[in-house]
Amino acid sequence: MDQNKAKWLALISLYLVQGLPHGFFGQAMPVLLREQGVDLKHIGLMALVALPWALKFLWAPMLDRFTLFPRHWPDEFRRSWILAMNYSAAALLIAISFMPLDWIATDGLLLFGVLLIGINVLIATQDIATDATAVENLSPHERGFGNGVQVGGYRTGMVLAGGLLVSYFSYLGWQVSLWLLALMMVLGTLPLYAYKPKSHQVAQQSMLPLWKGFFNLKDAWLWVALISLYKVGDAFGTQMIRPYLSDAGLSLDELGTMLGGVGFVAGLAGALYGGWLVGRISRARALTLFLLLEALAMLGYVGISIEYKAHIWLAVTVEHITGGMATAALFTIMMDRCREHSAAADYALQSCVVIVTGMFASAISGYSAATLGYDMHFAVAALACVAAVWLVYRASRAGLLLPKSQTMQ
DSSP: OOOOHHHHHHHHHHHHHHHHHHHHHHTTTTHHHHHHOOOOHHHGGGGGGGGGHHHHGHHHHHHHHSSSOOTOOTTTTOOOOOOOHHHHHHHHHHHHTOOOHHHHHHHHHHHHHHHHHHHHHHHHHHHHHHHHHHHHHSSSHHHHHHHHHHHHHHHHHHHHHIIIHHHHHHHHHHHHHHHHHHHHHHHHHHGGGGGOOOOOOOSSSHHHHHHHHHHTTTTHHHHHHHHTTTHHHHHHHHTHHHHHHHHHTTTTHHIIIIIIIIHHHHHHHHHHHHHHHTTSSHHHHHHHHHHHHHHHHHHHHTTTTTTTHHHHHHHHHHHHHHHHHHHHHHHHHHHOOOOOOHHHHHHHHHHHHHHHHHHHHHHHHHHHHHHHHHHHHHHHHHHHHHHHHHHHHHHHTTTSSSSTTTGGO
């Protein structure tokens, strides 16, 4: 197979694989546990199993320094980690499948949570290696579309596992559903056997000097502020969309169709188009344009009414499109910022910054909506999007948003 085609196929399948566990356990488990009588407080605490995604920067530098199979694959820094993590996660899913659901809900909830943390550690580590593969093997003009593929592949995996698989759960049952999930994760690694990534230049520094080196880059704290706050307005606003629409009178079925169906397609289209566009215009223009569009999307939720369904459908569609565009653009400039010898560590560190600030913005969004009301809450979210344009301007003036920033070396 042509290596360029093999590269894209491998990246699509690997990002799709990452969305599978999140889709299934994020969508199905709260409902399944509630049906088994698990307390809402315990169900809420299950969100903590995703903590490894916010902490993956701690072990990311190891992936720049070590290959798991030095004797057989001395140059396979990326593929060795990806394959080992994926197959280990699939094996762990099969092990969980032998735990009866009623036992998990009563005596095995703590063990189940620990095993889910283990799966998230494995998939987050696969994500580190996959992101590093993308950074090292995508040219600057390919990175925009590559990040569209990243967002789109992940969303597709979430829909396959959280939508299609969950839809047939009553027919398949707990054990067979997890077997199919494990099988899809294994199949998702097959394209990687046809693609050989470029040889990785091994970093000579230990972890602390690697991180220190990243923060010694040109205008490091301006860069951290940019990636921290770029998606804050979006995270702050979108966390309240489901309760807002539910309070407006939409049924659970309508929410599923609107957010899971139309929202998925719109988000996928936005990510792919935004990724394509960021490779055609300057990074600064793309970032600014997408922020302003996100602000308009937030304002689109102001004043909705169950009597005007077209307004709601339009608001959801526009918000998912603009959110996908902005995410693809942000991930692209994060790739540009990575140093050649430490792509895994640099990208993971940046993504964790984005995750943590997004989690904080989401966490306080409920207080905002309760205090200000929904309309004012979304107006504040729009204002936060517009405010981030100033950081884009500052970063652009500092020369940080070049497709291949030479100023940071």
